[in-house]
Amino acid sequence: MSDIIRIDQNARRSRATVVGNLVFLAGQVADNKSGDIVQQTREVLTKVDAMLARAGTDKSRLLNVQIWLKSMDDFDAMNAVYDAWVVPGSAPTRACGRVDLADPAWRIELIAIAAAPMTLV
Template identity: 65%
Template sequence: MPDIQRFDQNTRRSRAVVHGDTIYLAGQVADDKTADIAEQTRQTLAKVDALLASTGSDKSRLLSAQIWLSTMDHFAAMNAVWDAWVVPGATPTRCCGKVELADPDLLVEIVVVAAR
């Protein structure tokens, strides 16, 4: 049975968990909660990039993505940033929906699963 590796763990969560050749990331959000949806999406995806790199992977190895928006009014602007970021020909499965995020100033949260 493969070992389970946990990255940046505290009492509530791990930012990343690796089991075998699969990497599971916790939901990532922007640091600057005053930024608009495009900038919050860029910051969030930069965190995804950094976590994937720390676990031995990258965005070309994405398997799935869940994108949570505070309002679907942000869908087009978020997609513009996402489409520029994602690797052509290596797009993951994806869902996107409106949810009430933990902090009302957050506009987007992204959860991904990737292969190592």
Template identity: 65%
Template sequence: MADIIRLDQNTRRSRAVIHGDTVYLAGQTADDRAADLTGQTRQVLAKIDEMLAAAGTDKSKVLNITIWLADMADFAAMNAVYDAWVVQGSTPARCCGQVALAAPDIRVEIMAIAAR
């Protein structure tokens, strides 16, 4: 049985959990919530890059992405940033939907699952 490794853990969550050759990232949100949707999406994807690196992998090995938007009117703007970030030829399975996020100034939250 593979060990479970938890990164950046607190009483409520781990920002990443590694089990065997799979990395599960918690939902990532922007630190600067005053930023517009484009800025928040860039921040979130940069945090995903950082967490993947800490777990020993990178965005070329992302298997699945879940994207939550506060407003589907932001779909095209989010996709413009996402499309520039994702590794062409290694695009993950993906879903995107509108949800009520944890705070009104959060515009986007993204979760990822990756291979190591």
């Protein structure tokens, strides 16, 4: 069994967990809750990039993405930002749905799984 590496852990959660060559990201949400879906999506994707880098990988190695939206009215605008961010030829499997998020000001939450090197740099 591989060692488990927990990144940015507190008593409740880790922002990322690495085991073997898999990276599991916790839900990423925008810090600026006053932004529209475009701003919040950009911020969330920037946070995903940063977490993946901390785990020694990047978005070209994404395997699965789950996107939760406050409103499906945001679907097209979110997709415009997301589609420009995804590495061509490396699109992960994906699911997207509407949920009641923990803070009503959040418009999007994104959870991801990625492949990573066997050892962190």
